[in-house]
Amino acid sequence: MTQPITPILDRVTYPSDLRRLTDTELATCADELRAEVISAVSETGGHLGSSLGVVELSVAIHAVFNTPYDKLVWDVGHQCYPHKVLTGRRDRIRTLRQKGGLSGFTKRSESEYDPFGAAHSSTSISAALGFAMASELGEATGDAIAVIGDGSISAGMAYEALNNAGDIGKRLFVILNDNEMSIAPPVGAMSRYLTDIAQPFATLKDIADGVAAHLPEPLRQGAERARELVTGHQPSATLFEHLGFQYVGPVDGHNIPELLATLRAAKARAEGPILIHAITVKGKGYSPAELSDDCYHGVAKFDVATGQQKKSQPNAPSYTGVFGSTLTRMAETDHRIVGVTAAMPGGTGISTMQKVMPKRVFDVGIAEQHAVTFSAGMAAGGLKPFCAIYSSFLQRGYDQVVHDVALQNLPVRFMIDRAGLVGADGPTHAGAFDIGYLAALPNMTVMACADEAELVHMLATAAAHDDGPIALRYPRGEGTGAEMPETGDVLPIGKGRVIQTGSDVALLSFGAHLEEAKDAARALEARGLSVTIADARFAKPLDTDLVDQLVADHAALLTIEQGAMLGFGGIVLHHLAGTGQLDGRCAIRTLHLPDRFIDQASPGDMYADAGLTADDIAAQALDALGVAVAEFGGQARA
Numbered sequence: 267m268t269q270p271i272t273p274i275l276d277r278v279t280y281p282s283d284l285r286r287l288t289d290t291e292l293a294t295c296a297d298e299l300r301a302e303v304i305s306a307v308s309e310t311g312g313h314l315g316s317s318l319g320v321v322e323l324s325v326a327i328h329a330v331f332n333t334p335y336d337k338l339v340w341d342v343g344h345q346c347y348p349h350k351v352l353t354g355r356r357d358r359i360r361t362l363r364q365k366g367g368l369s370g371f372t373k374r375s376e377s378e379y380d381p382f383g384a385a386h387s388s389t390s391i392s393a394a395l396g397f398a399m400a401s402e403l404g405e406a407t408g409d410a411i412a413v414i415g416d417g418s419i420s421a422g423m424a425y426e427a428l429n430n431a432g433d434i435g436k437r438l439f440v441i442l443n444d445n446e447m448s449i450a451p452p453v454g455a456m457s458r459y460l461t462d463i464a465q466p467f468a469t470l471k472d473i474a475d476g477v478a479a480h481l482p483e484p485l486r487q488g489a490e491r492a493r494e495l496v497t498g499h500q501p502s503a504t505l506f507e508h509l510g511f512q513y514v515g516p517v518d519g520h521n522i523p524e525l526l527a528t529l530r531a532a533k534a535r536a537e538g539p540i541l542i543h544a545i546t547v548k549g550k551g552y553s554p555a556e557l558s559d560d561c562y563h564g565v566a567k568f569d570v571a572t573g574q575q576k577k578s579q580p581n582a583p584s585y586t587g588v589f590g591s592t593l594t595r596m597a598e599t600d601h602r603i604v605g606v607t608a609a610m611p612g613g614t615g616i617s618t619m620q621k622v623m624p625k626r627v628f629d630v631g632i633a634e635q636h637a638v639t640f641s642a643g644m645a646a647g648g649l650k651p652f653c654a655i656y657s658s659f660l661q662r663g664y665d666q667v668v669h670d671v672a673l674q675n676l677p678v679r680f681m682i683d684r685a686g687l688v689g690a691d692g693p694t695h696a697g698a699f700d701i702g703y704l705a706a707l708p709n710m711t712v713m714a715c716a717d718e719a720e721l722v723h724m725l726a727t728a729a730a731h732d733d734g735p736i737a738l739r740y741p742r743g744e745g746t747g748a749e750m751p752e753t754g755d756v757l758p759i760g761k762g763r764v765i766q767t768g769s770d771v772a773l774l775s776f777g778a779h780l781e782e783a784k785d786a787a788r789a790l791e792a793r794g795l796s797v798t799i800a801d802a803r804f805a806k807p808l809d810t811d812l813v814d815q816l817v818a819d820h821a822a823l824l825t826i827e828q829g830a831m832l833g834f835g836g837i838v839l840h841h842l843a844g845t846g847q848l849d850g851r852c853a854i855r856t857l858h859l860p861d862r863f864i865d866q867a868s869p870g871d872m873y874a875d876a877g878l879t880a881d882d883i884a885a886q887a888l889d890a891l892g893v894a895v896a897e898f899g900g901q902a903r904a
Contacts, residue, residue, distance in 0.1 A: 270301035280354050281328035293522040296325045300551045303347050308570045310362040312370055313344035315549035315561035319445050324348040326525035330533060334378045336408040337397040341418045343371035343384035353379035363690035365867035371694060385694030387418040387632045391427035391440055398438045411439040421632040431539045432510020438539040445548040506541045515543025520550055582747040585740040586683055588718045590615030592725050593652055594622055602650045608637040614654035614683050634659050638666035645676040654681040657697025671735045672707040678735045679728040685739035686828030687873060692866030698859050701833035704737050705806040711736040711759060712805040714777030718745030726754030741778045760807035768796035771887045772816040775826040776802040776834040783826050785880035790887055805834045810841055822853040822890035830859045853890035
């Protein structure tokens with residue numbers, strides 16, 4: 267692939283090099299940086315649209331502020347590719363999201379220019395305020411700058427931080443990157459307010475003097491918006507000013523001279539917290555991204571000339587797709603079914619139902635806590651809410667799951683996508699902990715599907731389950747190619763199934779690692795061993811009859827799961843200890859994710875790193891039986 271020609275960018279290794287360029291050269295550097303990001307992501311895949319939207323902001327911030335002494339905190343961090351190019355990582359930018367390569371997000375261990383790691387939204391203002399207070403209390407840190415999007419700023423944590431920062435009143439810079447698009451189009455009153463608040467003049471007069479007063483005509487036409495927040499608020503005051511911030515904006519986030527003038531003036535004159543409202547375009551400068559519905563938020567490798575993505579053809583439908591289509595079919599015959607998502611209608615697959623029944627699907631924005639309690643209220647009102655949230659995102663609503671759902675025994679159906687390891691997004695998005703954190707709750711039922719057909723059955727089970735909350739976990743990616751049922755069967759709660767019966771070793775799988783268990787069984791059978799394979803289906807309530815039978819009939823029992831320790835295996839051990847069955851007559855092994863975070867790679871490589879391949883399972887079984895396992899990489903039992 268032909269690399270872009272970048273003579274100005276070639277002179278920039280670190281931000282200090284930007285500060286030697288003229289303003290005209292900085293504008294040219296931004297154009298070259300955009301070309302470099304497009305070229306790199308075409309080879310790696312990743313978050314393209316969000317990164318293209320902040321090219322000029324990245325250049326301007328690093329040119330004006332003294333990073334890394336000044337602390338630049340990116341919200342979410344998926345827009346940080348231009349930042350990485352400018353901060354000594356250009357030579358590795360084509361390793362983005364690859365095994366051993368650069369993270370797709372900001373990461374403290376990767377660079378001193380990443381002072382705070384991210385990947386989940388709405389944390390930047392809180393973290394930047396923490397840096398500001400460290401500086402206030404004498405630590406060797408400079409100004410603190412948070413860059414947060416209009417989607418992220420709708421989340422509650424951002425307002426907690428704004429409220430606290432305005433109350434403290436210390437010097438802090440918050441740059442609102444307003445592109446009217448997060449992953450999906452933004453929703454809610456805050457999005458409408460930001461649309462209304464944008465106007466063609468900076469409101470802080472002393473800073474406006476140093477800023478181009480008018481936006482370009484197309485932007486001005488789209489930014490003729492009222493200033494009044496609600497009746498009774500003074501027309502001259504924004505919400506941010508009511509919270510104690512000086513408000514500047516909007517400014518054109520793609521106009522280097524205007525950005526430089528604004529940031530220089532703000533840096534020179536700001537005494538307390540200040541919010542700079544920058545209007546940007548997600549996917550800016552690359553027409554396939556600008557014209558795409560999601561602005562190329564997340565892309566596979568692609569052809570730069572055409573924008574055509576090089577996606578592999580799936581061999582089976584994705585779990586997410588099966589969830590979306592099945593829920594839609596069930597909702598057509600059950601008017602009580604409603605869907606809830608937190609800014610991820612496409613990512614969770616609930617957009618399928620949304621297109622058919624828009625009034626019964628609720629995208630609440632980046633607000634997982636609200637999504638959970640909102641679902642609880644609907645359940646209390648007699649509806650059947652299916653609350654679809656990624657495993658790692660549901661962690662943000664855990665208090666609400668405990669207090670508002672489980673404690674009140676409300677039948678909220680939690681659809682937990684991205685359970686297990688997820689590949690290029692790495693440890694920040696891994697669904698490692700939900701088995702343990704949900705199964706610990708009274709009244710909670712926890713299921714995991716072994717394949718896409720089981721997903722259909724478990725959705726039917728969830729719809730029929732009115733006796734308290736129920737959770738269903740399933741992985742990212744395509745299914746196994748299982749034969750799909752026309753309709754789902756309602757499964758008996760707390761009962762597993764036996765796939766095949768043997769006499770030496772029992773492999774008890776919970777969730778989508780059943781295929782690896784089957785492969786391990788074949789390897790063991792090749793050594794003359796007789797293997798039972800069972801699918802637990804439920805972590806809670808546990809099928810204790812099945813577990814007891816497996817222990818009684820086999821010399822070794824292995825539990826297998828795509829979750830952290832103290833999850834399904836811990837539940838099994840707790841049962842066996844409580845019933846006096848840990849007496850050594852059956853060797854027990856629990857296979858789970860290790861007690862560490864696993865860096866990004868392909869899912870297969872990540873599970874290999876975790877010790878959860880079919881060979882690992884077979885080796886553990888042989889070790890449990892006291893058989894030499896050199897060819898499997900294990901250790902012989904003494």
